[in-house]
Amino acid sequence: MTKLPAPDPARLASLREALLAADYTADGCLDLLGPTGYAALARSEAVPALRATRGGTPLETLVRLFLLQQPVPYPAAAAALPVEECLADGWLTRDGGDVRATVDVRPYANEVAGLDSSDAWVVSDLGCAVGGAGGIGAGGSAAGVARGELVLGVGGASTTLAGLAVRRPVRAALDLGAGSGVQALHAARHAQRVTATDLNPRALAFSRLTLALSGFDNTETAQGSLFEPVGERRFDLIVSNPPFVISPASRFVYRDGGMAGDELCRSLVRGAAAHLEPGGYCQLLANWQHVKGEDWHERLAGWVAGTGLDAWVVQREVQDVAQYAELWLRDGGDHLAPRTVYEARYNEWLDAFEAARVEGIGFGWITLRAGGAAQPTVRIEEWPHPVEQPLGPHIEQWFARQDFLRGHDDRALLAARYLLADEVVQEQVGPPGAEDPEHVVLRHNRGMRRATKVDTVGAGFAGVCDGSLTAGEILDAIAQLLREDPSRLRDRAPDSLRLLVEQGFVEPATLPQR
């Protein structure tokens, strides 16, 4: 294993001070590079950023060193950093009269819903901050690291999971498959103690650097597979962006779980119940197989069945087997290999899918909660539309609304009061100029950004939900207006009301409001 920088707390504190003094922060870099340069970097394009960092200020030097991975003259580095300490500790290495970074150190705005963002840095392998192993070229390796052990920085999946996590002040959190430590970094702000685990010891070394450089001392690391390193310990929050890729061979530890098909994600779901405190959440990103002749909903229901956990599974996307193979061939840099090698690897993926009768692969989010109900709520659905991140607060509310619905029969539902959720609008759909719309849609511009068709009663009902009347009283008033029989309206309303509550268009007035 290539030696990584030493995680000495005092030395890390002086490095952190230098980074802050130079304004090497997410905001500082955005100001320097501008939105165009910043966005180009996210696409692995460095030219705009190189043009913006020609002046030699400490911030420009740090961006060149750690973001763009360019050699910089020793005196410039000395003006920006405790350079001799950084050389001795292994952050930098000499290259003639220049110095170079040995690792990627990327400013990160550590945002947690409900708290101010705080300056943090994520440390990962050179060249891997954006994209997969393909980012460093087919034949190359980062600083002599075996490609299979590369530790990636923050990617799209990392930020998705960070936004989904339920962020309550809690005692203990677990980041399973911590990699660079980015999920642990978020959790360290609202959990008293965070445990970061990973199969790859290099990943844990990076996690320790990320957390210590960002100033956290409430974290620990433990090496091993899945839940094995934590024994029988329980947590209030488990987050995992696991190596979910369904691949024919285990080539990259950061993505290939090394188990057949989608077994790694299934194992995580099956193992969660034994590691959750009452009320605790386990949230993970996952891929699952769509197998010929099997309904994917049932496959996922089978993962959750018998765990005793409430579950909300959202499928965001489905790719066919060829798209999927190409995605991960490109991620691994295989598209840069000779054509015959590329085609042989492509065939390996398709052979494995064919043998397992896999027709497509679902991508999605799984939230599990140890709600303690005798009959847990399990919702498995497809929602490919844009959502509002961070979704964490909405996910917590969704579970609270499920509890409410489970605890209220139709009579109790009608006896309760409701509030129209924030930013719900009504849209009328029909030919221009028509007197009556063909249908009415309620659209919620927050959270999952749901839309649902409603009838006149549903629209009228939602519109007057201000908590002053019970649902039954509102329905009686609507019945009078429409000259309908109130008891018939009361009989047919609960199903629609349940849907409006479940999807968050109206919220029970007794629940804490966001």
Ligand SMILES: C[S@@+](CC[C@H](N)C(=O)[O-])C[C@H]1O[C@@H](n2cnc3c(N)ncnc32)[C@H](O)[C@@H]1O
């Ligand atoms: C996709 S990366 C996620 C990194 C980071 N948590 C994030 O959100 O960006 C998956 C991580 O899981 C680790 N891993 C692979 N197999 C594992 C296993 N069986 N048990 C635990 N971690 C594993 C990999 O080393 C890698 O660091």
